[in-house]
Amino acid sequence: MNRRKFIKNASLTGAGLAVGSTLIHCAEATSKNEENTAVVDTKNNLPLVIATWHVENATTKAMEVLEAGGNALDAVEQGCMVEEANEKGQSVGKGGLPDRDGNVTLDACIMDKNGNCGAVVYLKDITHAVSVARKVMEDTPHVMLAGEGAKQFAISKGFEPEDLLTEASKKAWEEWKVKSEYKPIINIENHDTIGMLAIDNNGDISGACTTSGLAYKLAGRVGDSPIIGSGLFVDNEVGGCVATGLGEEVVKTVGSFLVVELMRQGKTPQEACEEAISRIVKKPNSNYKAFQVGYIAVNKKGETGSFSIHQWFSMTKFQNGVNEQIQSDYFNKA
Ligand code: ASP
Numbered sequence: 001m002n003r004r005k006f007i008k009n010a011s012l013t014g015a016g017l018a019v020g021s022t023l024i025h026c027a028e029a030t031s032k033n034e035e036n037t038a039v040v041d042t043k044n045n046l047p048l049v050i051a052t053w054h055v056e057n058a059t060t061k062a063m064e065v066l067e068a069g070g071n072a073l074d075a076v077e078q079g080c081m082v083e084e085a086n087e088k089g090q091s092v093g094k095g096g097l098p099d100r101d102g103n104v105t106l107d108a109c110i111m112d113k114n115g116n117c118g119a120v121v122y123l124k125d126i127t128h129a130v131s132v133a134r135k136v137m138e139d140t141p142h143v144m145l146a147g148e149g150a151k152q153f154a155i156s157k158g159f160e161p162e163d164l165l166t167e168a169s170k171k172a173w174e175e176w177k178v179k180s181e182y183k184p185i186i187n188i189e190n191h192d193t194i195g196m197l198a199i200d201n202n203g204d205i206s207g208a209c210t211t212s213g214l215a216y217k218l219a220g221r222v223g224d225s226p227i228i229g230s231g232l233f234v235d236n237e238v239g240g241c242v243a244t245g246l247g248e249e250v251v252k253t254v255g256s257f258l259v260v261e262l263m264r265q266g267k268t269p270q271e272a273c274e275e276a277i278s279r280i281v282k283k284p285n286s287n288y289k290a291f292q293v294g295y296i297a298v299n300k301k302g303e304t305g306s307f308s309i310h311q312w313f314s315m316t317k318f319q320n321g322v323n324e325q326i327q328s329d330y331f332n333k334a
Contacts (some may be wrong), residue, residue: 025060027054046203048302049075051196052244052294054325058082059318062198072198072206073112073134078132080108080210081115087166091192094127095166096212098173100180101219104164107226108133108210109144118244119144119226125161126154130210133226135228143228147321164212176216193225195232197298205298207232207240213247215254223247238264239300241273245293245308259297270298270305270329277331294328307331 010097039055047066049059066072084093090095098104108129109119118137121144123129132154136145144306145153155161165173193211200206208230211225224247231247234240235254241259250256255276262272273295281288294308296315306315307329313328 002053010040019140024246041258045073045320046302047075047200047319048298048304049079049108049196049198050296050298050306051079051194051316052242052296052298052313053192053194053316055079055083055194055316056323056325057086057193058315059323062196063318066198066200070201072200072204073110075198075200076196076206077110077134078129079196079198080194080208081128083127084130084210087168087243090169090172090215091212092194092210093129094162094164094214095169097169097215098103098165098212099219099221100176100216102165102170102173103219104169105219106164106210106212106214107222107231108208109226109228109232110134110206110208111228111232111234111240111253112137113204113205113234115235117143117228119209119228120146120150120154121222121226122147122220123154124148125151125164126159127162127164128159130208132157132159133208133210134285144226146222161192164333175217193231193244195225195244195296197240197242197296199300203300205234205236205240205248205300207234207242211240224250224255225266227251229254231256233257233260235260236263237300239269239298241269241276241295241297243293246291247292249288249293250282255293255295257278259295263297263299268305269299269303270307273297273305273307274329275333277309281309289332296328 038302049062057080061082062075065075076246087095106123106129108277110133111117118133120132135190146298209225232249241256243255259272261277294313296306308330
């Protein structure tokens with residue numbers, strides 16, 4: 001499917017956030033004629049990888065790891081690393097759009113089959129935030145490291161610091177600075193925060209999430225992506241979920257944990273994602289028309305689901321030799 005890019009200015013009433021590269025779509029157009037593919041997969045063929053957005057190279061890498069007998073944790077880490085190294089993706093890793101002061105700051109987390117997890121927030125100058133998160137999980141007694149401490153920890157583990165602000169992202173930031181309007185640019189792309197879930201040949205589940213967060217955000221802002229339970233949650237007895245979109249809204253509903261708990265109660269991944277979106281849009285005074293949130297989920301059986309507030313969210317799924325982008329069903333069909 002061709003890469004789509006729609007950019008639309010709009011205000012994010014009440015949120016006061018600059019939303020740049022993040023998936024935000026304020027679709028007023030009727031979507032009745034659009035083909036929606038609710039993803040309820042009844043196959044149970046492992047291994048399996050799903051990821052937010054159109055990231056076939058990342059899911060290919062993850063599947064290579066799984067097919068070579070690797071575990072789900074290695075798969076999600078290496079899959080996410082593909083996009084972190086991809087300078088063209090302006091929402092993850094190197095080349096990510098900066099905050100409004102020009103700093104590229106990364107957030108990431110990872111979670112394994114045993115419920116262990118690690119995260120980094122406000123990480124500067126290190127491309128592979130997901131790998132630093134894994135080191136936090138495996139080599140420290142902690143769950144999360146932030147800022148300079150996270151960077152120094154990464155360097156102590158052999159990560160090479162480098163400038164993450166590419167010419168393209170610098171140019172975009174300089175153009176933004178002309179007006180410096182602290183209001184969102186509502187856009188949608190086929191690429192954004194990368195959240196990935198995998199089930200390996202043993203049937204074990206792991207997940208990871210990595211992002212540069214909202215473009216032109218306030219310095220110091222951290223979203224949902226590195227927050228266990230919000231941007232990512234895995235329970236190996238039940239399934240996993242990852243989120244993308246306006247992180248503040250995901251955090252307020254502890255979205256990924258909610259999806260996994262709904263699956264534990266018997267909902268399919270699709271039903272669980274729909275219910276979690278409904279918790280956001282049905283809040284009193286929700287201004288959901290001005291922001292996007294999307295979830296993808298997988299259960300222990302290898303069934304998957306995805307759902308978003310607005311159209312054009314998608315997931316990439318690699319299962320049974322097929323690596324495909326699947327458009328998500330969505331709430332706002334008015
Ligand atoms: N969820 C990310 C954040 O709020 C951004 C995104 O997914 O686009 O930082």
